[in-house]
Amino acid sequence: xxxxxxxxxxxxxxxxxxxxxxxxxxxxxxxxxxxxxxxxxxxxxxxxxxxxxxxxxxxxxxxxxxxxxxxxxxxxxxxxxxxxxxxxxxxxxxxxxxxxxxxxxxxxxxxxxxxxxxxxxxxxxxxxxxxxxxxxxxxxxxxxxxxxxxxxxxxxxxxxxxxxxxxxxxxxxxxxxxxxxxxxxxxxxxxxxxxxxxxx
Numbered sequence: 001x002x003x004x005x006x007x008x009x010x011x012x013x014x015x016x017x018x019x020x021x022x023x024x025x026x027x028x029x030x031x032x033x034x035x036x037x038x039x040x041x042x043x044x045x046x047x048x049x050x051x052x053x054x055x056x057x058x059x060x061x062x063x064x065x066x067x068x069x070x071x072x073x074x075x076x077x078x079x080x081x082x083x084x085x086x087x088x089x090x091x092x093x094x095x096x097x098x099x100x101x102x103x104x105x106x107x108x109x110x111x112x113x114x115x116x117x118x119x120x121x122x123x124x125x126x127x128x129x130x131x132x133x134x135x136x137x138x139x140x141x142x143x144x145x146x147x148x149x150x151x152x153x154x155x156x157x158x159x160x161x162x163x164x165x166x167x168x169x170x171x172x173x174x175x176x177x178x179x180x181x182x183x184x185x186x187x188x189x190x191x192x193x194x195x196x197x198x199x200x
Contacts, residue, residue, distance in 0.1 A: 008128075013060060015124040019139065020056035023049045026117045033110045039102035040095055040166075040173040041153050042110055044088035045146070048180065049114070051083050052121075052142050059139055071192070077138040078188035081180050088177045092170055099166030107169070108157030115150035118143050145179045152176075 027049035034042035055077050062073045122143040152175055156168035 012128045015128060016056045016060045016139065019121045019124055019143070020053045020060065022117050022121060023056065024053040026114060027053065030110055030114060033106055037102040037106050038095075038100060039107055039169055040088065040091050041149075041156060041169050041176060042102070042107065043091050044084055044173045044176045045111075045114060045149060045153060047087045048084040048142075048146060048149075048176065049117075051080055052139070052146065055080060055142060056139050074138060075188060075192065078185070081138065081142065084176065084180050088173050092173050095166065095170065099170050101160050101164045101166045102157075102169055104157045104161035106157075107160065108154045111150050111153030111157060115147055115154065118146040118150055122147055145182075149176045149179060 027046050030042055030049060031046035033039070034046050058073055058077060058080075062069065065073070122140065125140045125143055128140070149172070152172045156172045159168040160166075
């Protein structure tokens with residue numbers, strides 16, 4: 001039993017490292033494109049990639065900790081999940097009165113690349129989503145929600161291709177904010193329950 005748990009922990013560490021590095025690499029790609037074409041949804045999603053990298057690095061550090069310490073880190077991760085939503089609100093506020101359309105092909109292609117990265121990360125983390133409580137739940141929920149967001153970004157690009165308006169980009173950005181807020185709430189609840197169960 002102990003050797004099986006140790007093997008699972010090693011597999012989880014490897015998966016978390018791959019996910020963290022993948023998210024960090026694509027953050028730079030997506031942020032550069034977002035700045036180039038002025039996309040609100042890509043800016044929000046790029047910040048989310050950076051947040052995902054941070055979450056997975058924190059998970060890697062916390063894997064050997066006690067249940068109560070893991071729960072506290074899980075609560076912190078729930079707060080981190082709100083960062084992309086706050087960044088999106090700030091960016092969208094400035095573009096709300098003048099929703100200029102981003103370049104649709106770059107928007108869709110970049111969203112497709114992000115989708116590939118997030119689907120790969122979600123698949124890596126699927127078998128561990130109930131392991132170590134709120135920590136791996138945070139990573140799995142984040143990767144899953146990001147994949148849904150990327151499909152919406154691709155759709156926004158295709159709509160913008162037909163109608164040159166910035167509204168699809170803004171609407172998708174708001175959707176990303178709502179999904180991140182929902183994930184943060186779910187992780188916070190799981191971390192709180194884990195902390196309570198670890199109390200003497």
